[in-house]
Amino acid sequence: ADRNAGQPEFLQAVTEVMESLWPFIEKHPRYAEQGLLDRLVEPERVVMFRVSWVDDHGQVQVNRGYRIQHSMAIGPYKGGLRFHPSVTLSVLKFLAFEQTFKNALTTLPMGGGKGGSDFDPKGKSQGEVMRFCQAFVSELFRHVGSDTDVPAGDIGVGGREVGYMAGMMKKLSNRADCVFTGKGLSFGGSLMRPEATGYGTVYFAEEMLRTRGRSFDGLRVSVSGSGNVAQYAVEKAMSLGARVVTVSDSSGTVIDMDGFTPEKLAILMDVKNHLYGRVGDYAARTGSRFEAGVRPWHVPVDVALPCATQNELDATDAATLIGNGVLCVAEGANMPSTIEAAKAFEAAGVLYAPGKASNAGGVATSGLEMSQNAERIGWPREEVDTRLLQIMKGIHEACVKYGTRADGSISYVDGANIAGFVKVADAMLAQGVI
Numbered sequence: 001a002d003r004n005a006g007q008p009e010f011l012q013a014v015t016e017v018m019e020s021l022w023p024f025i026e027k028h029p030r031y032a033e034q035g036l037l038d039r040l041v042e043p044e045r046v047v048m049f050r051v052s053w054v055d056d057h058g059q060v061q062v063n064r065g066y067r068i069q070h071s072m073a074i075g076p077y078k079g080g081l082r083f084h085p086s087v088t089l090s091v092l093k094f095l096a097f098e099q100t101f102k103n104a105l106t107t108l109p110m111g112g113g114k115g116g117s118d119f120d121p122k123g124k125s126q127g128e129v130m131r132f133c134q135a136f137v138s139e140l141f142r143h144v145g146s147d148t149d150v151p152a153g154d155i156g157v158g159g160r161e162v163g164y165m166a167g168m169m170k171k172l173s174n175r176a177d178c179v180f181t182g183k184g185l186s187f188g189g190s191l192m193r194p195e196a197t198g199y200g201t202v203y204f205a206e207e208m209l210r211t212r213g214r215s216f217d218g219l220r221v222s223v224s225g226s227g228n229v230a231q232y233a234v235e236k237a238m239s240l241g242a243r244v245v246t247v248s249d250s251s252g253t254v255i256d257m258d259g260f261t262p263e264k265l266a267i268l269m270d271v272k273n274h275l276y277g278r279v280g281d282y283a284a285r286t287g288s289r290f291e292a293g294v295r296p297w298h299v300p301v302d303v304a305l306p307c308a309t310q311n312e313l314d315a316t317d318a319a320t321l322i323g324n325g326v327l328c329v330a331e332g333a334n335m336p337s338t339i340e341a342a343k344a345f346e347a348a349g350v351l352y353a354p355g356k357a358s359n360a361g362g363v364a365t366s367g368l369e370m371s372q373n374a375e376r377i378g379w380p381r382e383e384v385d386t387r388l389l390q391i392m393k394g395i396h397e398a399c400v401k402y403g404t405r406a407d408g409s410i411s412y413v414d415g416a417n418i419a420g421f422v423k424v425a426d427a428m429l430a431q432g433v434i
C-alpha cells in the first residue's frame with residue numbers, strides 16, 4: 001500500500017477484488033505463483049502529461065492528462081477517457097484496474113486501461129472543448145493505436161468529444177482508423193453504442209430478477225445520474241414496463257412518482273445532450289419536483305440503478321434502500337456503492353451487481369465496434385443488440401458459476417471478480433513473467 005499512498009479509490013477497488021479472490025486462490029494456489037497478484041495490481045504503464053490550451057479570452061490554461069495502461073494480457077488496452085475536475089491518478093488507476101476484469105468478463109479480447117483529465121467541460125464553449133480535446137490528443141496519440149490501446153468515452157466525454165479527439169488522431173497519424181470507439185456513425189461508429197451501457201445494465205438486472213421469478217414489469221425504479229448511461233437505463237427499464245421515478249446530477253435529484261415517459265425522456269435528453277443544462281432545468285420544463293443537493297436513494301423503490309459516479313451510494317443510503325424493501329441494485333456506474341454499502345446489500349439478501357458485471361455492455365459494444373471496423377462493415381442495429389443481450393446473459397452465467405454460495409444464494413461480487421480474474425490470470429501465467 002505504501003507505493004499507492006494517497007490513492008484511496010485505487011486501494012478501495014483492489015481491496016474489494018482481493019477480498020473475493022483470496023478464498024478462491026487458497027483453493028487454487030497456482031494463481032499465487034509467478035508473483036501474479038503483485039503484477040496484477042501494478043499498471044503496466046502510466047502516462048501523465050501536460051495539456052496546454054488557449055481559452056476564449058486568450059488565456060493559457062493548463063490541465064493534467066493521464067492514460068493508465070493497466071493490462072494487455074488478453075488484448076489491447078481498452079477503456080474510456082474521463083474529463084471531470086475530480087479526476088486524479090487514484091481515480092483513473094481504480095477505473096483501469098476494474099476495467100481489466102470487466103473486459104475479461106465480456107469474453108472479447110480486450111485488455112484494461114483508462115485515462116482522462118481534470119478538465120471541467122461544464123460552462124466551456126464549443127470552441128474551448130474542441131481546443132482542449134485537440135491539445136489532449138496531441139500527446140495521447142503517441143501512446144495509442146488500434147492494436148495497442150483503444151480509448152473511448154466516459155464521464156464528460158460523449159460523442160462530441162470523441163469526434164474531436166478522433167479527428168485530431170486521424171490528422172496526426174494519417175490513418176483513417178482513428179483508434180477511438182464511440183465514434184459517430186458517419187466515421188466508423190457502431191449502431192447501439194450510445195445505448196449499450198444503459199441497456200446492458202437493465203438486461204443484466206433482468207437476469208438477476210429472473211433468478212427470483214420476477215421481471216421489471218410494474219416495478220418502481222430509481223436511477224441516479226442523467227448522462228449517457230442513465231438516459232438509456234431509463235429508456236430500457238421503461239420499455240420493460242417499469243416506472244422510473246428519479247434521475248439526478250451533481251446539483252440534486254428530480255423525483256417524479258408518475259414515472260418517466262418517452263416524451264419526458266426526450267426533454268431530459270434535449271436538456272443534457274444539446275443544451276448541456278442541469279436536471280433542475282429539466283424539472284422546470286416538465287413541472288416535476290426537484291430536490292437540490294439530494295441523492296435519489298431515500299425514494300422507496302424495488303430496483304435501484306446507480307448510474308452517476310463512484311461512491312455516490314454509502315452505508316446510510318444502503319440502509320434506507322434496504323429499509324424500503326429494495327429487491328435489486330445493479331450498478332450502471334463504476335463503483336457507485338462504497339464497500340460498506342455493497343456488503344450491506346449482500347448481507348440483506350438484496351440482488352446486488354457490481355459495475356464490472358452489470359455495466360460491461362458499453363465496453364462489450366465498443367469491442368463489437370472494433371470488430372466492425374476491422375471488417376470494414378457496419379452491422380444492423382438488431383445484430384448488435386442481440387449480441388449485447390447474449391454477452392450480458394453470458395456475464396450473468398459466469399457470475400452464477402463462480403459466485404453461488406453453499407446456501408444457493410449468489411454473490412455477484414465474488415462471481416464477477418473471480419470469473420474476470422481467472423481469464424486474465426490464465427493468460428498471464430501462460431505468457432510468463434513479463
Ligand code: NDP
Nearest residue numbers: 154155156197225226227228229249250308309333334362
Ligand atoms: P456522463 O458524463 O454522460 O454522465 C455522468 C452523470 O453523472 C451526470 O449526470 C453527472 O452529473 C453525474 N455525476 C458525475 N460526477 C458526479 C458527482 N461527483 N456527483 C454527482 N453526480 C455526478 O457519464 P456516463 O453516463 O458516461 O458515465 C456515468 C458512469 O457510468 C461513470 O461511473 C462511468 O464510469 C460509468 N460507465 C460509463 C460507460 C459508458 O459507456 N459511458 C461504460 C461503463 C461505465 P453532472 O453533470 O452534474 O456532473
